[in-house]
Amino acid sequence: xxxxxxxxxxxxxxxxxxxxxxxxxxxxxxxxxxxxxxxxxxxxxxxxxxxxxxxxxxxxxxxxxxxxxxxxxxxxxxxxxxxxxxxxxxxxxxxxxxxxxxxxxxxxxxxxxxxxxxxxxxxxxxx
Numbered sequence: 457x458x459x460x461x462x463x464x465x466x467x468x469x470x471x472x473x474x475x476x477x478x479x480x481x482x483x484x485x486x487x488x489x490x491x492x493x494x495x496x497x498x499x500x501x502x503x504x505x506x507x508x509x510x511x512x513x514x515x516x517x518x519x520x521x522x523x524x525x526x527x528x529x530x531x532x533x534x535x536x537x538x539x540x541x542x543x544x545x546x547x548x549x550x551x552x553x554x555x556x557x558x559x560x561x562x563x564x565x566x567x568x569x570x571x572x573x574x575x576x577x578x579x580x581x582x583x
Contacts, residue, residue, distance in 0.1 A: 466497050473490075
């Protein structure tokens with residue numbers, strides 16, 4: 457269902473861009489807008505996970521660096537019958553986490569050091 461929603465969103469945005477291109481530049485404006493829309497949709501679909509991870513300054517985390525995090529992500533992936541996603545860490549104090557990727561094979565989970573610190577405190581009984 458999420459794939460259909462994504463496709464509808466991308467088609468809608470493409471049509472809006474083509475319409476605006478037509479208002480500004482007529483038929484040639486529509487053509488240029490369509491080419492731009494295809495380019496943007498391609499880049500957005502194939503590289504959105506890398507773009508959002510870079511925007512948040514996420515770096516790949518190692519299992520030795522965050523064994524609890526790796527264990528939790530691994531258990532959740534197994535329960536959901538999904539492949540193990542790549543794990544990223546963001547050096548930020550505010551608690552936050554998100555998952556991204558165009559499909560399960562290209563999945564990534566990113567967590568902040570702030571949420572990892574809170575989880576560690578709770579595990580120690582101080583939270």
